[in-house]
Amino acid sequence: RSPGCIVTDSKMNSFSKVQQSFRRSLGNYHQNALIQQGIAVELVALLAAATPQRQFNSVFEFGAGTGFLTQSLLKAFTIKALTLNDIVSESRDGLFASAADQVESLNFIEGAIETCELPANQDLIASAPVVQWIGDHHALLARLTQQLNAGGWLAMSGFGHDHFHELRALGSEAAAPGYRDADEWEDLLPDGLELVHAHQDRHVLYFDTALDLLRHLRDTGVNALANQSWSRRRLTQFEADYRSRFCVDGKLTLTYCPVWV
Numbered sequence: 001r002s003p004g005c006i007v008t009d010s011k012m013n014s015f016s017k018v019q020q021s022f023r024r025s026l027g028n029y030h031q032n033a034l035i036q037q038g039i040a041v042e043l044v045a046l047l048a049a050a051t052p053q054r055q056f057n058s059v060f061e062f063g064a065g066t067g068f069l070t071q072s073l074l075k076a077f078t079i080k081a082l083t084l085n086d087i088v089s090e091s092r093d094g095l096f097a098s099a100a101d102q103v104e105s106l107n108f109i110e111g112a113i114e115t116c117e118l119p120a121n122q123d124l125i126a127s128a129p130v131v132q133w134i135g136d137h138h139a140l141l142a143r144l145t146q147q148l149n150a151g152g153w154l155a156m157s158g159f160g161h162d163h164f165h166e167l168r169a170l171g172s173e174a175a176a177p178g179y180r181d182a183d184e185w186e187d188l189l190p191d192g193l194e195l196v197h198a199h200q201d202r203h204v205l206y207f208d209t210a211l212d213l214l215r216h217l218r219d220t221g222v223n224a225l226a227n228q229s230w231s232r233r234r235l236t237q238f239e240a241d242y243r244s245r246f247c248v249d250g251k252l253t254l255t256y257c258p259v260w261v
Helices: 009-032 034-050 068-076 091-102 137-145 165-169 210-220 232-245
Strands: 055-061 078-086 105-110 122-127 148-159 203-207 251-256 258-260
Touching: 034 068, 034 122, 034 148, 034 203, 034 258, 055 068, 068 078, 068 091, 068 122, 078 091, 091 105, 137 148, 165 232, 165 251, 203 210, 210 232, 210 251, 232 251
Parallel strands: 055 078, 055 122, 078 105, 122 148
Antiparallel strands: 148 258, 203 251
């Protein structure tokens, strides 16, 4: 646990699993998480289309990871003070190496967004895609809104209910706790926030084998809550079950359902 971040015992187990999973995948994430990269790029494009301003004095990004969203924001906007957050402390060095020469002030906060200390007086709070790991979106939005300046922006992405439906249908425990479709977000907004845009999409990846699919999950950290060990027999059965239900032209499908708000 880092200074300024408190995680209750009841949540520590799942928090630790997510943290450990993304720590393991840190070295492989950037070259494998192409869907996540595209999500970040589109989120910034949507934000740029929604506001004429091209400069933010203060920006807070949570769940910054390897910097897909960070770099997209810095290409589209001039940012004076940037605060980055992630549950994996090791991500700090890579983020700083790519952003330090583009901002006047750069800070890093380690910890879960639900509990760690947040910077105040922000013009923009952004994240892509992280909110699927958070179960209580009411509390999250209220907490983030308190840190926004008047006229400030909140730009986030997560995943909808159809996300990884193949894995869930086969009994996987890898589902994140906070899948939410685009049309569900408006009812969650606290007073003071106005929904400017929300939509979702669907992307399907295709894999030759179950092992290739599982490697993709491992290298992107997205199976953080999975609780499975794989014997050869279990892998063979998993592939057979997968092919019987989710196979197109000999390829195993895996559905991503990104949501932008």
